[in-house]
Amino acid sequence: MAILSKIRERSMFLIIIIGLALFAFVLDPSTLGDFFNSSKVNEVGEVNGEAISTQEFAKELEQYKQQTGGRVSEMQAAKNVWDNIVRKKIYKNQLNEAGITVGEQDVWNEVINSPSVQNNPQFLNEAGLFDEGKFKTFLADTKANNEQMWAAWSGYMNQVKNNAETNTYNKLVTAGLGASLKEGETEYLIENTKLSGKFVYIPYSSISDSLVKIKKSEIASYIKDNKSQFKVEAARDLSYVKFNILATPEDEAVIKQNVASLIEDSLDRNNDKRLGLKNATEYKEFLEENNSDINLDLGYKFNASVNQTVAKDIFAGKEGDVFGPYKDQGYFKISKITEVTKMPDSVKASHILIPFVGSQAAPQDVTRTKEEAKILADSLLTVVKRRKSKFADLAKEFSSDKVSGEKGGDLDWFNYNRMTPAFRDFSFTNKKGSLGVVETPFGYHVVSVDDTKNNQTVLKLATYGKQIVPSEATENAVFQEAEQFALAISKTDDYATLAKDKNYSLRSAVGLQVLDENVPGLGNQRQIVSWAFSGDSEVGSFKRFDLEGSYVVAVVTAETEKGLMPVEKAINRVRPILTNKKKAALISEKLNGSSLEEIAKANNTTVRTATNVDLKNSSLSGVGVEPKVVGAMYGAKENQLYKGIEGNRGVFSFELNKRELPTALPNYEANRKKIAESRKRLTFKIYEAIKKASDIEDNRANMYVSN
DSSP: OHHHHHHHTSOHHHHHHHHHHHHHHHHOTTHHHHHTSTTTSOEEEEETTEEEEHHHHHHHHHHHHHHHTTOSOHHHHHHHHHHHHHHHHHHHHHHHHHTOOOOHHHHHHHHHTSHHHHTOGGGBOTTSOBOHHHHHHHHHHHHHHOHHHHHHHHHHHHHHHHHHHHHHHHHHHHTTOOOOHHHHHHHHHHHHOEEEEEEEEEEGGGSOGGGOOOOHHHHHHHHHHTGGGSEEOOEEEEEEEEEEOOOOHHHHHHHHHHHHTTSSOEEOTTSOEEOOTTTOOOHHHHHHHTTOSSOOOOSEEOGGGSOTTTHHHHHTOOTTOEEEEEEETTEEEEEEEEEEEEEEEEEEEEEEEEOOTTSTTOOTTOOOOHHHHHHHHHHHHHHHHHOGGGHHHHHHHHOSOHHHHTTTTEEEEEETTTSOHHHHHHHHHSOTTOEEEEEETTEEEEEEEEEEEEEEEEEEEEEEEEEOOOOHHHHHHHHHHHHHHHHHHTTOSOHHHHHHHTTOOEEEEEEEETTOOEETTTEEOHHHHHHHHSTTOOTTOEEEEEETTEEEEEEEEEEEOSEEOOHHHHHHHHHHHHHHHHHHHHHHTTOOSSSHHHHHHHTTOOOEEEEEEOSSSOEETTTEEOHHHHHHHHTSOBTOEEEEEEOSSEEEEEEEEEEEOOOOOSOOHHHHHHHHHHHHTOHHHHHHHHHHHSOEEEOTHHHHSOO
């Protein structure tokens, strides 16, 4: 099943492209080259009339996946590549319209002035200065002799060009995004003007929901009047039942018995003696011959790192004792004590790290060979053995670990599992004051064991483990159960009742979009999303899917086409808005009176006070944040009654008693500058605005959904 799941995760559009190309080749081999001509390949989309071909998209997608090392999913990669292509085309179009070109010389200057090129020792002359000629020679040689590296450099230079185009356009736009002194003054007044007054607040909750009726036609009208808020992409809703393939108690009993049989010696099918773990001495060979699902780990084990259900018994044992079978993290295990000793649980140590060419995380300026690094480390060890006081100074001078080097090589306290194995073993098996040289993947370490604490018993265990997995019979039984449920769905429209009758958990996945890959509750299941949008799927369609460790029977329960959100989908969002509007009208009818006191008395409430509120902090005491009401107060005349102001939580009437203006400043240059700088930082919004105004057609769904 694991292999089948991986096959299903593969991208379909590359298979389609290859298939069509081979078909064309069979008909006429000369057409193979023409097939990938952009004029003959289906388009992935368009940006302002410029086509994005399948070939262009597939090429960039493959490059992106190589760059990321497969660390992103297929659909996430497709999304990132699409966004990058759209961005490039939008900016290129803007620059073309402005008559601006980013030329090869501009790109070259950006490349050679980058720190990674300028400071690379490979491109420096005898005086330690950057030599452009050396860099050109390097690129020429790379292009001729190293195809892979040249591809990387070409990609880097293309990226530099794209960035240069983006930055050029943004700089041109932001150069005009200034601010006036009047704007600075206005902002200062808005942020610092204090308002005080009185108000009457009648909450929407004072009117029962039952008194307000909302018709579907009203919701439809609201959606139509506010189209920009209710634009939606095509979506599908699913319901599904998941049938987990889990080991039964009978399966566990068989696995446990098989593991137990490996403790003592026995005879195999040919009546040849088979060593059990108790008498085995070659533990790696034993695990391999008996198909252990866990690898041999002969590191020291502390009590806390052993399964606590058996730790007490194991740590009371002696060398040669075997324990189990016991259940641990999805496995049945048997463990043999191979060594008993004493060890601290924490060590304080210092080191001097000497890396060499090829060692892990070695700095770029390291040129010493492994042999030279060993000689240097041994020399340093000789020095510190004679005079331990020299260790700190030598660490600061020679160690490539700059963090600890600045502290004289001090690594502070660490536990057994923190360090790389060779370093760990030296630190924990030697006494306080010990010195030595240790080789690890990072280079050679001159190590000083400075202190130890909490000495205790530790063990080495040879552990055999078998994963607890369902048997073939169990998997077949679950498969039959899922098949029978799918068959039953085909005979009824009421699948919900069917699932309830069978005591199945029916789950929902609402609002799946065509390029989604995650199904709530199931994780990355692109195959299910693709099926839901395929040409032969409609409301009521169902299918059984084979997943890793389970089967799923899914049903399409609703379809939403691209356009405006359907009334049924918008009800929960629009109903509260219209309900409050109708409640506001009912409340406004009761705001009778020529003063706040009369209005309050008529509505059996009180007059409240607002003191020193402002537009920046539009919170009214005892009510909450009410920007509409405070905004109305800001523009109101003093000592005048205002009624029927609709807020977030209710309807307000108020009187502004005092507007306290801030002290005038000699000038508002600081405020003007702050506004201008904030505008120049909004390059993302600049792009989003251009993108919104662009004509973008996205047809990626045609590549990832079979019709």
